[in-house]
Amino acid sequence: MRLFLDANVIFTAAHNPDGRSSALFELARKEWCRLSTSPHAAGEAERNIRLKYPGAADRFDGLIQLVRIEAEAGQADVSWALEQRLPLKDAPVLATAVACRADVLVTGDRTHVGHLFGRRVRGVQVLTPADTLPLVLSRPRDR
Numbered sequence: 001m002r003l004f005l006d007a008n009v010i011f012t013a014a015h016n017p018d019g020r021s022s023a024l025f026e027l028a029r030k031e032w033c034r035l036s037t038s039p040h041a042a043g044e045a046e047r048n049i050r051l052k053y054p055g056a057a058d059r060f061d062g063l064i065q066l067v068r069i070e071a072e073a074g075q076a077d078v079s080w081a082l083e084q085r086l087p088l089k090d091a092p093v094l095a096t097a098v099a100c101r102a103d104v105l106v107t108g109d110r111t112h113v114g115h116l117f118g119r120r121v122r123g124v125q126v127l128t129p130a131d132t133l134p135l136v137l138s139r140p141r142d143r
Contacts, residue, residue: 001139003028004102005037005067006093008109009129010045014060015053020129024106024136028066033136036068038096073099084121087112098122106132 003024013021028035037045042064049060073081073095081091081098090112097105104125107113116126127135 001033001104001136002100002102003033003035003132003136004070004093004097004100004105004124005035005041006105006107006109006113007037007041007044007048009106010037010042010060010063010067011048012108012129013063014045014049015056017059020133021108023133024129025063025066027133027136030141032139032141034068035066036070036100036102038070038072038093040072040092040096042067042069070096070100072096085115094121094124094126097124104132104135 009021009024012019013025016022024033024035027033046060046064049056072092077095077099078091081095082088084094086094090109093107094105098121102124104127106127106129108128113126117128119126
């Protein structure tokens with residue numbers, strides 16, 4: 001299963017090793033799923049970790065090694081994502097998740113993306129980390 005991680009999931013995993021976001025990285029290490037993100041999301045997560053939790057920068061550096069960085073979606077895809085009532089800063093994340101054919105977009109952003117939670121958008125299911133964990137564990141491991 002391919003999980004596309006929003007910046008807030010990567011950020012949370014880096015500074016909270018006991019949380020649900022971190023559990024997704026552990027499942028990826030054990031080959032239960034594959035993780036990907038965009039340069040946009042990876043950069044946002046890194047900037048925020050180094051600014052807000054500089055002591056977690058080494059953990060971030062280790063975690064990001066488990067994540068495939070996908071090419072950013074094109075403008076047409078971003079325009080489509082904007083039509084899904086997403087702000088300009090969030091539209092590229094959904095657009096890239098769709099473009100790289102992820103199974104799930106994992107995000108904790110209830111404010112801007114919450115209206116899409118539980119929905120499948122162009123083949124990508126939008127879920128929180130808490131809702132993603134049982135889904136990953138219910139399927140065969142990726143090997």
